[in-house]
Amino acid sequence: MTSLNITSTNSKLMDAVRTVVVPVAVVFAVLGIALTSSGYVVTLIGFAAIYGVFCTGLNFFMGYTGQASFGQNAFAALGGYGSAVLTANYYWDPVLALLVSMVLSGVIAAAVGYPTLRLRGHYLAMATFALGLITYEISIEWNSLTQGYMGLSGIPPLGMGKYELVNEKHQLIVLTLVMLLGVWVSVRLRDSRFGRALRAIAGSEAAANALGINVARYKLAAFVVAAVYASVAGSLFAHFVGFISPEVFGASMVILSFTMLYLGGVGTTWGPIIGALIVSLLPEVLRGLKEMQDVVYSVVLIAILIFAPRGLSGLTVLFQRKQTGPDV
């Protein structure tokens, strides 16, 4: 018994090292490198952190719950424009503007998701894609609020009360901490009755129903959580760059976030973060290749998807102790 307990404590410790200590250490190492580098690297890593938040939310809906949404950019736009308008035009506190935009995005996600989530598979994907397109159109046409194609500028950096993070490196530290907070929240939600219900839906809706799980309600909850994450990402972007336009939250955001999610590992804790970092950095690393850049970029992406079909974070299995099963 004693030896059994020791091995189980040991393996728990190993699991904690693998799932928490190592990834967090890597995040801080990347942050450290960025802080000692030029302003350009700081901007790049900052974008990666923002996309990390966005993808962690998307992972809730697509990874844990197994549903497709091509329209989460709509909620990033809501967050971005919400923060931009409230801080640049009405001089709100950035943190307050971010929180209010979060709530607004959550409410709109619930209202829009209620009818939309009755659809499944491809139809759900199409409907959510339309959601992104509609938001894009609105952000162009509602000139008085968004200034159309021109975009909104003069958005203040993140801050609270009298404190403003004027220095980009300080902003990066905050972005990284917000991203880690996002991951922490996602893990907490995943390992609970709520998270188990979501994963049941991803596994089999029939079985989830038979276990008394209200499938429609939990899908909606996952959609709202993903929207809230997207909104935060949009707000962070607005404050980090100081300028937003409809293009920022366009269809390219959908493609980029999907690449990140699948490259890093959909349904895993750190996959969205790994994906966000690599997809953000890869074009820069390959910049020296000039006209071959896009070709090599595509080849690298395809190679990763072939050799690590479960995403890069799936490769950590290689460091896991062997599962002991029966000889069958």
Place this chain on the structure above:
Amino acid sequence: MTVLSVKDVTVRFGGLIANDAISFDVSEGMLAAVIGPNGAGKTTLFNVISGAMEPTSGTVYFKGELITGLPQYEVSQKGLVRTYQLVQLFKDLSVRANIMTGFHRVTKGGVLAALLRPRWFMEQEARIASRTEELLDFVGLRAVADMEADKLPYGQQRLLEVARALAAEPSLLLLDEPAAGLNIQETAALADVIERVNRQGVAVVLVEHDMQLVMQIAQKIVVIDFGRKIAEGSPAQIKAHPEVIAAYLGGTEGLDD
């Protein structure tokens, strides 16, 4: 006391009558079986009872309460839990995690509880964990608890599905062809589990093709053929019933050619 009461359930698909005014009762703690040839309407009947499908007419009562027309998850929440003919496991999750999802009905807490983790939440998680280990032992899957569910051999997948359903603490367990595709040893292991579940006071209704299994463990058998109930009674009564013999052997002269 009657735990399940099916009254005049009729299901029509266009011109086809899948269930034709079927009625039967299951009393508390009973192990009953619904049998019949392929296409007799057994699975349709199960879908109606579990709330996955609404009947054209007729009603179903569970513990005296009308459940016809309720969405399936609400029926399940009342303690009527089913399994499916094709195993519906959460394939990417471990055996242990599969069982843990089963406690949804008998636990509480949403996003806020998961985030704040108050004391009752942690106590509930501890209870889920220890009960999961008990269920792993109950169906004999402890040795494979960390494996992904779809890596299990088929017989163990069936046992896992039963264990997960038991996590929901049902007062009535519906098993749709639990022995389909199992070999003799696996069927015996399953029969043993079903009988032990029943001995704990859980009423069980199974739809099954495996006659030997049904005759061995069922206390009451309902036979349906072409959507109609043609017989109901103990295994001994059913074996001697002329209409049942006709249905299974294709008429009394069925073997003569």
